[in-house]
Amino acid sequence: MKQIVKQLGADSAYLLSSFPIALPAFVITVTGFAAGVGTAVVWVGVPILAATLLAMRGLAAAGRFQLESVLGRPVAPPRYRRAPEGSSALRRFLTPLTDGQSWLNLLWGLVNFPLAVAGFTVALSWWAATVASLAYPLYAWAIHRAGGDDGIEYATRWLGWGDSYLAVSALSVAGGLVMALLLPLILRGFALTQAGLSRGLLASLTEADHPHGPVRSALADAEVTRVQDRLSAA
Numbered sequence: 445m446k447q448i449v450k451q452l453g454a455d456s457a458y459l460l461s462s463f464p465i466a467l468p469a470f471v472i473t474v475t476g477f478a479a480g481v482g483t484a485v486v487w488v489g490v491p492i493l494a495a496t497l498l499a500m501r502g503l504a505a506a507g508r509f510q511l512e513s514v515l516g517r518p519v520a521p522p523r524y525r526r527a528p529e530g531s532s533a534l535r536r537f538l539t540p541l542t543d544g545q546s547w548l549n550l551l552w553g554l555v556n557f558p559l560a561v562a563g564f565t566v567a568l569s570w571w572a573a574t575v576a577s578l579a580y581p582l583y584a585w586a587i588h589r590a591g592g593d594d595g596i597e598y599a600t601r602w603l604g605w606g607d608s609y610l611a612v613s614a615l616s617v618a619g620g621l622v623m624a625l626l627l628p629l630i631l632r633g634f635a636l637t638q639a640g641l642s643r644g645l646l647a648s649l650t651e652a653d654h655p656h657g658p659v660r661s662a663l664a665d666a667e668v669t670r671v672q673d674r675l676s677a678a
Contacts, residue, residue, distance in 0.1 A: 452628045454513040455635035459567035462638065466560030469503040472496060473553035497540035497550060504549040508646045514639040519647045545649050552645040559641060563634040574627055577620030581613040
């Protein structure tokens, strides 16, 4: 149960915090790419595209940082292509145009946005509905005192429970419990879907370049230790 609650908190934080990152990423991607491609014929668009790719690196780093809490493992940062030593400032500025990961960052800014909107909406609305249903007995008296009708009475009458305060509260709490049980599953599904897409676009090239990095590192450390022990014994 402790692990479920911990993961629920991580998934909720991921879905709710992804939208503030996805929104500027989407705006920069669409605006920068459209302006760059539209003016590329007169070469003005080339530096615009380069600036867009550079701007997306920071947002991509923020999106990459969020993945560890959902996927349960750290995601290695990419190694972007750099211009050779001694290159001019213009060449260094335009180097992102030849870097594959920079373009994947741009693609991520485009396709991640609808998933971020859906995840944010579902997480916020599901949490709000769950809390409101479970806490209904604490505030429903104000609705009834004001002469309002929240519609739950129709359901309790249909069930044959009547329309008393106790019956309405019991049905609301029962619905809240069902929503609370489904909450970890629903948010986990949305979080894994969005995180899986982000990992594929933001870290696939890095993982392909270093598929067995930790294993090689461990073997190298063991070999160094063995050599040091032999030298110490000699």
